[in-house]
Amino acid sequence: MHSMVEISHEFLKPVLHPQAICVDGTFGTGKDSVFFLNQKVKKVIAFEIQKEAIDACTITDPRFILNPAGHENMDEYIQEEIDAIIFNFGYCPGLDPSISTKWQTSCTAVKKGLSLLKQKGRMALVLYPHEQGRIEAEKIESMLSELDVYKYSILKMNLLNQDKSPYIIGIEKREK
Incomplete structure (x- = not known):
């Protein structure tokens, strides 16, 4: 079986095209950004707060922008509409x-x-149920469960027989 990160990439693929603008909300080691770039998208905008991760970045593609800022500030860096967003919490x-x-x-x-x-457009969230991650996942799920059903389709994919395994929430913004 594929990893949850790989499955999240498959969920995002249908909205990736040569003019797509993508966001990697949790850059880390850059695997999600590289995935987007390999899909031949127009632009990838990433966010990272850890200096070690920023310093270790080796991506030189001109379509890639790494912002040394928290993902909660993305609206200060992005003016255009986004095709795909991934968070690997x-x-x-x-x-x-x-x-x-x-x-x-x-x-x-x-x-x-x-x-x-x-x-x-689509958003993929990969969540991890370690102690702090469990609280984070619960808060995010609670917030998402209150979104307008006519504006967003939201799915959750998890391994039923592995209680502490990572899982995915996939969101698609519906047409008006």
Whole structure:
């Protein structure tokens, strides 16, 4: 079976095209940004707060922009409508595990991302149920469960027989 990150990429592929503008809300090691770039999209805008991750970035593609800012501030960096957004919440493997996404800023980032998403655009959230991640996931799910059903289609995919495995929430902004 594919990993949840790979499945989230498959969920996003239908909205990726040569004019697509994509956001990697949690850059980390850059795998999601590289995925977008490999799909031949127009632009990838990424966000990262950890200096080690920013310094380790080796992506030189001119279509790529790495902002040294929290994802909750994405609206300060993005003016155009977005085709695809991915968030891989939690901490970055290989870096300081005490530095992790927080539910407050993550909920803000998801809300701002939804406001920037174009009609038929998609957002993928990969969530991890470690202790802090569980709280973050619960808060995000609670917020998403209150979104207008006529504006957003939201799915959740998890492994039923693996209680503590990562899972995905996929969102598509409906046409008006």
